[in-house]
Amino acid sequence: MRSKYRLGIDAGGTFTDFILADKDGGVQIFKVLSTPNEPTKAIMNGLALIADETGISAQEIVSNADLCINGTTVGLNALITHNGAKTGLIATSGHEDSIEIRLGHKEDGYRYDPDYPPATMLVPRHLRKGIEERVLSDGSVRTALNEDQVREACKYFIAEGVESVAISFVWSVLHPEHENRAAEIVREMMPGVRLTIGSQLYPQVREYTRTSTAVVNAYLAPILQRYVEAIDAYFRELGSKHPVRYFQSNGGLALGKVVSDQSVYAINSGPASAPQAALDVAEPWGDKNIITVDMGGTSFDITLTKDGQANVNKNIDFLRYRIGIPMIQVETLGAGGGSIGWIDEMGLMQMGPQSAGSEPGPACYGQGGENPTTTDANLTLGYLNSDGLVGGRLPLDVDKARAAIKAKLADPLGISVEKAAYGMFTIVNNNMVNGIRRVSVERGYDPRDFVLMGAGGATGAHITALAREMGISKVLISKLASGLCAYGQIISDVRYNYMAPAPLRLEGAEAAKRLDGLFNGLEERGRADLKGDGFAESDISIRRSLDMRYVGQVHECTVEISPFEVTETSLEKIKEAFHARHKELYTYDEPHNAVEVVNVESTINGHVAKPSRMKIAPGKGAEAALKGRRDMVWDADGAARATPVYDGSVLGAGDTLQGPAVIEEVTTTIAVEPGWSVTLHETGTYVLTVAQDASGAAPEKALAEA
Template sequence: MTADEPSLRVGIDIGGTFTDLSVLDPTGIVAVGKSLTTHGSPAQGVIDALGELLRTHEIHASRIGRLVHGTTLVTNALIERRGARTAMLTTEGFRDVIEMGREHRYDLYDLEIEMPVPLVPRNLRIGVPERILATGQVHVPLDEDRVATVAKEFVAAGVEAVAVCFLHSHMNPEHEQQAREVINDVAPRLRVALSSDINPEVREYERFSTTIANVYVQGVVEDYLAELREGLHTLGVRDAPMIMLSNGGVTAIEVAQRFPIRMLESGPAGGALGAVAFGRRTGDSDLLAFDMGGTTAKLCMIEDAEPLLTHAFEVNRVYKLKPGSGLPVRAPVIDMIEIGAGGGSIARVNSLGLISVGPDSAGSEPGPVCYGQGGDSVTVTDADLVLGLLDSASFLGGRMILDVESSREALRTQIAQPLGITVEDAAWGIHATVNANMADAARVHAIERGRDVDRLPLFVSGGNGPLHGPGVAQALGSPSYIVPPAAGVLSTLGFLAAPPSIDVVRSRYSRLDDSLPRVAEALFGSLEEESAELLESSGVATGDISFARSVEMRFEGQGAEIEVFAPPVTETADWHVELEREFYDAYRRRFGPVAPEGVGVEVLTWRVRATGPDPHQALAFSSTRIADTAVKGRRSAKFGPDTGYQEVNVYDRHLLCPGAEITGPALVEEPESTLVIPPGGHCLVLDDQAIRVELGADKGPTS
């Protein structure tokens, strides 16, 4: 292969505080980078950061053959309400569905409860005469004249986008398609989204909400991706970037522009995929993946070398950990919990006289006090710096010098003095509090899914994951934790380890009887054809596509379903019996050994995941430096509430070769993150350059 052939792969992830980058060739990691996120112009920030990384490492952009990008753009646009002026066209009498929701109070005893505010105000939610029954039969024909009149009224009101959400359109999309044709005729500049395209599933509240959110951010995403594509082309990148989706797959820009709501959790998905990739190499098929960045921390359970998936998500929750307090979205997403606990999370003394951390963050603008950019609220990073766990001179590889004295002063006035404690104890209190918060969230996340996190190894990543992962692991009782190379930018490595993938879905009620195999084969066949077309548009050859089938099932009369992977369809009468057996097994795993007997079972929703070939990307550093010792110096650091500062060795991560061993306490630094090896911990560098730290059996939680 010549030097000019596009052999490099690039991953880029825009986070709330940092933008992460990695460049890989077939042998592994060539370069990584991390820079502060530019919220005012994220696309230009990506171009500038990539350009700087390529110049630093003397890499020409024409060598980039594949670039995968994940971003918080969709999430931020929904939270900040920066989308298009959007209207909703719906069945007459149902315009308040998205405001009534499920009439569920997420806190029964809060008299001043805040409910999520719909993206479309009531005056822009208009009902028109039409009705399709739950069977898919047309009961009342669509009044096309009324649709045309309403579309003109929308234009006069300055509306830019319209969500067409009719009752039971998942069973028969005819009326929604008619409405789109009418709107395109009389108001061709309006962007139109159909709920039967975006989320053809039962439950109108979630379907309407998802469709509105999709079209609300579509213009923002299209403009951003067009700017990014043009900027990359100007930089010298030949091909259009691929986009990371929330389900853990990558897709073409055109698909992402059509379904931007599927990008909602694209960045966090990368961290989980990186955990899967390294877990397969280390033989850890079951893991708890923990990613902590500058703004948030994410936790995800990995089972049998696959992340758990969900198809329901809430964005912009009024209260982060309370289901029902946000806008519902129905889209495939890696199942994880996200809490406001990052390096930039703000610490304070609450009304009970206790230290609390987050969920608000100083972000990158102005950032923690130690950044010296105008931030005046003490943060987790300020505490870690005072504890000696961070080095003021080597942060971001020395490109940003941290002001430790300003951090000490902020800790003294905001935390230590009000509590009557030392600055050092205040710093440890912040460090321990955020660790405990994340451990508690992990337990809740696991319990809600019928799982147990005890004794699971913790896979840590993100700029602050290796720093706080040890405390979280000890609080959870984990036997060990694993830290990959380039942990601070792991999400970008996960992007490059992910195959092209897309999920399609359709709700069709079906009883379990002898006719089910014929129904299943027809439905699955249709979904496979649809998903294959989407993957082929991303450049995947037809022969390289594989399919995974699943269904959502429930007992008759229940209001919720569980997903069951479908066995191969056969024409025998026993197929539905086998499917029912799979359902009972899944039900008992989720809810316990006792399951209802003598109750009918039904299928509500059918799903297909189409996946392209695995990229088989090497994720270790392609070359390592050789030195007489990996020790780069010594530093005084505090590792526990009852210990003073200890002088410990600080190791250069890039000088640790496979087979190297370290006994804690110690610190291991690389430009993007710092790994803490606590007292009693034993570190071993594995063949793929990941580090496994075994925790001493006699060590209790340090938090």
């Protein structure tokens, strides 16, 4: 680190997390309630909290920080609530409705449901304007651009108060001149409007995906621009010597201008940093196959890292909108600490996806919430301390938690409050396990080959139960777990993605020459951009990928390769990588079939110096940290058992304890089921492993006999 501090900020639906690292290896975590309607207020509140607890003013931190990094849910919230900018679309005549036709697609599970409502259109029909122009699939112009129609569209947009415009023409990736000319006209007639050009934002084959991506970007751009401007101005006032960096959905950092122009990259920026943080935490053990689960107050996010590389998705439907740009695969469920328990029409208990959020929050917060939530269940089961969360700054009322569970669930079902609470705990765990299966089993990975990494303030209470259900025998939970994504931000690199269409068969010298030229051109741009950001050549690295398929297939899969000169000989190396990836995804390959490329992409990273790792002093034995015992429920019979409670701030490196037990950290609580052993590592990471008794009993047996 060049300066004294590094600050990471991760804004979630319920809490906003702050990680403050100093050059001496000190790392501290702070949490404040999020302010969804006024995002910058939570940052101000968090810096004020840091000043109160450390005596270091916001001005001193920011003016002496080499990096201040912000992961934001502003774009995500705007998309969820449909509160983005008023947007207009300029498209090829006859293709105005492609975003509504959606290739005839219906979400899985609703394909044959005639009552399933259509997706809400981000651009209503009257703001989608078709323009006479046509480019063919070979890049030739069949119909010239009708500039008068573009001008008429602009006049209509002005009258309607449109804030943002997306332009997307058919085959514009092979002939972008029509889009560029239309953009010139829009800038001339609507100088204050935000403008998204499809062939520049997402220069890839597939017209619907490109148009939808451009529309989402245009819809969010004014929102992100205002947010970035407010954050940048606030940090400048505090004396920042370096521009604020923003975390992107592709797992890297970018400047505010990039985020404003390419707002679609900021949609899922918060949880996208989890894989980087997980790899850093797991480095002392050499673990590179990691499933990271992050349970906060509102949602449960899952990411998977295989062989040190995070799963990256392209061309996905996110909140019912097709997005083409690469995004770290994050499986998000409505299964947070605020998830509400309810009874369906069949009389069965359900959990979520509705959430109490931070306002009013769970019943135990005492802020007016009346519905029972996951947090209320964990408090009733004894896992959480009624003295409160976040170091006691958020006291919990166990009587209100029990009353909510009794009124809404236990009495209607005719069971005890304890059994109802354990039922809530079990159901929300099952929901989370199903999500873990979607990012692992359904993508060809065996979860038993992975380490489970806990992140988020609420995860610790569920982590061993999730591991037991998935057959995972090793769990890692950092002392920074509740702010792991914020920590991931301060150790991440700057990352930009550069794309190009490349419809060609992998055969012959000409194909090799074209691929080599495309990659070199993209990477030359990337190096120039990163050097403009202040990076030296030695700090820059490159990853390549190709969207490939067998000739005749409809869909392609993404294959990653390392940079090398593409020659006719090395084409075989690329084909072999494709066959292997196809078999990994679909259990078979067809090496006798011809292979073709659709798109290529280069990911350019600017490496940032990492802060020093946390180091914990040796412990004096777990007994020194024993705070006492508390009645807790560990199985479905609802019977409470006196269980030891340990103070995490007293535990030291090498201290070991056995479940059942609870470890209380300032910002998280770890519930250790019977049959598990815990050791605190010197890096501040709890290592939880399956502990067999003398008879070799597995956790299931130990749990049954506890």
